[in-house]
Amino acid sequence: MSAPGNDMRELIAFTSGGQEFCVDVTAVREIRGWTPATPLPHSPGYVRGVINLRGVVLPVMDMALRLGMKQTDPDQRHVIIVIQTGSQLIGLMVDSVSDILAVPVADIQQPPDIGHHMDRDFVQGIIPIDDRMVSLIQLSALFGFLESEAA
């Protein structure tokens, strides 16, 4: 695989709640299998809890629930995408990782304004791949709740 140029973006695609999404590959630290999380009291429902990632206490978020879809009932097949945002590491629990994509920037379309908070806040763009549609996730919006409270 050749390195994408300036006009290309490399993305990791995954499915969550039956839909396909992607994030920039540079934000992904690793992908690992599901392990049961220790729940955190008084946390938003989409925060499944924390797991031990080689000594690091990693919070794990239910991606589907975060996007306003149905809560995931995790089992062995689910995976956690470990995302680095600033100095923090956060796990995204998704159904599965489907693909690594190299997409010309020009192919990334503006999401249509349909008023639903998922599209408005979390989706940065949509990408047509063959007959599929992959939504590009705006990571900063996903973790915005952390910054406001940690400040």
Added chain:
Amino acid sequence: MDMNEIKDIFFQECEEQLAELESGLLRINDGDTDPETVNAVFRAVHSIKGGAGAFGLDDLVAFAHVFETTLDCVRSNKIQATPELLKVMLKSADVLADLTAAARDGVSVDPSRTSTLVKELDAFAKGTPLPASAPAAEPVVAAAPAAAAPAPTDESGFQPVPFSFEGFDDEDAAAEPPQQDADGRSVFTVRFKPRSDLYAKGNEAVLLLRDLARVGDLQVICETEDLPAIDQLDPEGAYFSWLIRVETDKDEEAIRHVFEFAEWDCLIEVTPGADEELFSVHSDSGEDLPMAPVPFDLSMLDEEPAVPAEEATPSNVVELAKPAAAVQEPAAAAEAPMAAPNLPRAEKAIAAEAEKKEAAVAAVPAAPQTIRVDLDRVDRLINLVGELVINQAMLAQSVVENETGGSSAINLGLEELQQLTREIQDSVMAIRAQPVKPVFQRMGRIVREIADMTGKSVRLVTEGENTEVDKTVIDKLAEPLTHMIRNAVDHGLETPEKRAALGKNPEGVLRLTAKHRSGRIVIEIADDGAGINRERVRAKAIENGLIAPDQNLSDEEIDNLIFHPGFSTAEKLSDISGRGVGMDVVKRSIQQLGGRISIASKPGKGSVFTMSLPLTLAVLDGMVVTVANQTLVVPLTAIVETLQPEKADIHAFGPSQRLIAIRDTFCPLVDVGHILNFRPDLANPIDGVALLVESEGGGQRALMVDAIQGQRQVVIKSLEANYTNVPGIAAATILGDGRVALILDVDAVVTASRGQALSSEMTLSATG
């Protein structure tokens, strides 16, 4: 290493010197009269000046110089270290710290801050000098009037004049040479007669002549008439003199410069012109070493250092005086007293001091060897040891689960591994242990500043500043301590007038103490002020709706209301002690360190704030419990005792509260699972275990958990690193099964049980 790195080192060193400076001044203030204390203070300022000069930090140099000059007067007993002077000096130390910080950050300091102090320091230095201060340099004045002239010391005139080596580069002579030939070159005659002191001080006539050869062309005549017969020859004596014709394009000054290091240990005369006839006799070869034309073997000079000690005659002084007396120059008379046995008083004093020093040298124990290590490396080591501890626990657990326990070799090995792991952990923790001294020292400044602002007179007394605690704890200690110190001076201590009226010493005392107690560090801040005004506190608490108007509270409970989140936030804070921060925030920040704080107050006598903190933020002894199928860790230090509740002990109290009877008192029961939102309904106390906990100021509570798994040391993992703080949870850890367990924040849970919802508690703390 480059200059930037050295500059970093300089600023690091400045911090150490500033700390040394402040603590020394405070000791002197407390009556320490050890001259070494003044010396250390002087050295600190001197060192900063020296380094600052090397980096061209002129503001810093200028101020340090004035400061140093005044300190030097104290050091030499020219002026007294009066309380007034010390006050100015402590302020100067603060300004010096600011100037250093400004230099480091490349900003400037308001010049008015320094100029006032400069004037004050200067006045002290000039104010009352003892008349006996001058004659120390007297005996040499005759020999070297120029060098002995007193250096100007006024602040504007400070300019360290580097010794000039221009003598041997081709610098233009400033003065008109007295005798020039057609090429603009002058001729001088130099008479150079070393005394034996010259050799004793590491100078070499040969090297001096070599240097002189760089000034101009030489013709040298060695005069040997003073050389005694071989049986009378002192191997360390100086018997030669040289007559040198110098032809140079430089001036007399350049010639004198060559002999500057040697000028007191030789006779040196420079006269314009030369007796050409005399020199023409000897001028067979002028290009070799200056010695070459002299028909005399100089090798004995070279061998001089090798002379065995025994040959140095005991009557050295007498021998030394001899050649000096033989010189037929008027200056000899002036030189003689230096070598004569009846030394001037100042020199005797120096000799006596040197002797004392030597004795001191013998007594000084070897300083422990230290190395400087990057904190990152230590932290990495600590993290790795943390992993090792977890891994060891996981290994132990899997051995138990696989029932390979039959093999005693494995068990023995595991036990040893556990032991070693513990030891490694303790040793690594010890690396990061630091005395609280630097933080305590910073408080001195805080006290001075706030005393100034409030017009109060305060003396800070510190004890136990060498008590050690993990660096991470120290770093986080400064902020709550600052608030508490401000609070104590601002609210605790009375004005000097009021104190005087009350028959107290107008100067209030603030006592800052650190000590180790049962595996924790305990820090006390005690003032001898008015104590808590319970009437006012109570009134305010009622006004803010914290307590009912008719509520019956003990004195202790009233005092502890000041830590209540709703208490000081409603108060209009003076910007000195508060800066918008109330004691509740101080309490929260101490709790976040796993610490506790309490207050004891006596009206009219003062208040004592006591905080107890863990020695490290890396590990914690905990009780591992089960709550609603989750594993939690409760810090062992919070637990007073564990109880197995009987049905008869449990009493309903109001709509949702339950009390448990413990001996003859009733203690509120707190269902941990419920309060953490792990279960919607209250558990039946009979099915679980109660942990009796003590929280700061809140009295005791019985925390209900489902079961106790055991006690163990756990490695503390921050939740904030990747998440955010979670109400009711202090931190996380990783247990032997590899899963994350949460560490309970006992005080937060207890506070929440008093009706304050956990989440709102969190919002309050987040505003701090």
Added chain:
Amino acid sequence: MKKKVLTVDDSRTIRNMLLVTLTNAGFETVQAEDGVEGLEVLEESNPDVIVTDINMPRLDGFGFIEGVRQNDRFRAIPILVLTTESDAEKKNRAREAGATGWIVKPFDPSKLIAAIERVTA
């Protein structure tokens, strides 16, 4: 053979500056933090020349110089005093203690080297 310089100074900053300056000029450098250590290092390092500060803890420059001069092996070693003191009294005392010469801080590397070369063969 490289000339060996012993520097004695309690300031880490100055020690490092000396080290850099002397190393760049091709000297071998040994260092001590005060007079007491200076006398210890002196014995084992056998330097060609000494550069010392005056104001130091435990044993100051004057005491150190006297100590060196009392040591038969080193009583003729050149000793340069590195000091911010420009006043005559300090120089005087250093000289009485047995100093060979002095260099006033802040030092200029070229002057330091020139001074060392001037007192060493």
